[in-house]
Amino acid sequence: MKTRINYGKFGRIIYRKFASSDCGSTSTKKGLVLGAYDGCTPLEVKLTRIADKFDEETGGKIKALLKGGAGIKKGTAQVFTNVSNDYDSVAIAGVGPEGAGLNPKEQLDECKENIRWAAATGARALQDSGINSIFVENFTNSEAAAEGSLLAVWRYQDQRSKDRQLPTTKVELMDGGDKDGWIRGTVKAENQNLARKIEETPGNLMTPTIFAQTAIDCICPCGAQVEVRDRDWLETKKMNSLLTIAKGSCEEPLLLEVGYCGGQPSDKPFIIIGNGTTFDSGGLCLKPCRLEEHMSQGRADLAGAAVALATVKCCAQMALPLNIRALIPLVENLPGGRAVKPGDVVVGLNGKTITIANTDNEGRILMVDPLVYCNYFTPCMIITLSTLTRGIKIGLGSGATGVFTNSNSIWNQLLRAGTETGDRVWRFPFWKYYKHKVTTEYHSVDVHNVGKCCGATPPLAAAFLKEFVATGVDYLHLDIAGTGQTSTGIGHPYLKKGLMTGRPLRPLVQFLYQISCPHDRGDEC
Secondary structure: OEEEEEEOOOOEEEEEEOOOOOOOOHHHOEEEEEEEEEOOOOOOEEEOHHHHHHHHHOOOHHHHHHHOOOOOOEOOEEEEEOOOOOOOEEEEEEEEOOOOOEEOOOOEEHHHHHHHHHHHHHHHHHHHOOOOEEEEOOOOOHHHHHHHHHHHOOOOOOOOOHHHOOOOOEEEEOOOOOHHHHHHHHHHHHHHHHHHHHHHOOHHHOOHHHHHHHHHHHHHHHOOEEEEEOHHHHHHOOOHHHHHHHHHOOOOOEEEEEEEEOOOOOOOOEEEEEOEEEEEOOOOOOOOOOHHHOHHHHHHHHHHHHHHHHHHHHHHHOOOOOEEEEEEEEEEEOOOOOOOOOOEEEEOOOOOEEEEOOOOOHHHHHOHHHHHHHHHHOOOEEEEEEOOOHHHHHHHOOOOEEEEEOOHHHHHHHHHHHHHHOOOEEEOOOOHHHHHHHOOOOOOOOEEOOOOOOOOHHHHHHHHHHOOOOOOOEEEEEEOOOOOOEOOOOOOOOOOOOOEOOOOHHHHHHHHHHHHOOOOOOOOO
16 A cells, blocks of 8 residues: 655655554554665665665565655655564655765755754654654764754643643664764754753743743753842842843743853853843833734743753763853843833943843843853853844844854854754854944943844844953854744754754754864764
């Protein structure tokens, strides 16, 4: 029997041949993902080394089935049953052309990314057919295979009743693969899924207090520490910018300090500051409720905080030899009776006065005090993460994270990390031109949270943040408004359309790995 299942406008088609009966529990069924390269003709494919060996052991059934069927291309998979006694179903996934490698023009390691695509489409095809115990071949890079498959099968079901939840899909490496690489990929994928889970959670179930408890529950078992700073502490430290944004909500503001010490005690730490607006209505500058960009997306305005938390956890699990301190300011931005008003002026922790002309630009205000406070730790580098501007989403879509940095060496390392992980980055200017637009063109205050309008909202926001970074410190700002929220399903099939992405966790972890463990080239593919 031959069944055709069509997936979406991009034409991903899965064929199931020789389908067996669906009776019995699907939880005990096992599936296997194998790969196939493009052949010389549209209908021809070449099995990977592991797939070819498996086919020989099973009597050449797969090659026989593929001869008369449609060609398998990158981003597609076919599911076969009654092929092997060990597996109920076998998915053959397209890996693209054999011999793919680094593509400098695309800023992409196409070999690793093709593996992620193949592992993802194969694993999800099996999951969709009711298989919840999935084994994945090594391909030529177990780390990439683990990332693609584990990201692809992730579901958010926390708000469904227990009797309506789908079974959890377990993904493992097929015998004989690179186990160390698989473990690394698993750790990265699981932590990206942690960030996705936090981002997906509704605003009433992920308040500042709940986020703090979530951080304690997931970080402390990994050997990291969490300190929760409450309103009294914030007032004592005169963190007025942070407190001002929180005034419109009944939820208490908090500042989390998450610390991981993997280096020497004398090593200066990497500071990561993640915007933790657990719900962003825009304040008195209320966001529209239009369908294509509805306000419920405001729950994902904590994406910077979610990625910062998951990054520390990932680095701790990987035992990277460096010290990290994440500062995560947590507030709700709501239009309550005491909410900050457009035009209000607040004084930052470094004494600079700030006009809050647009209350929907709260993210940059929220990070002012942590940026100044982090100097207390004598950082070697400061990284900020925020869904900061709609302009970055308009300019780049979900294709790349917008990057601003005052260091060429940092940019080169981050570019390499994005290339390795398939989660690309793009550098924007950090010129004095934009600094003047948020400072010197206003005579009544020191800094303006909108800037003299010139259409360049991402550089203006970055220039605003830079006003609160200490002179001489390496600084990296990531604007993740385009990449860090809902997946479009385009370009990354392992991130299911309509679910939060958890990006850019993997390039950030890879970047920290490259800095702490210097090496000239990435893992072979």
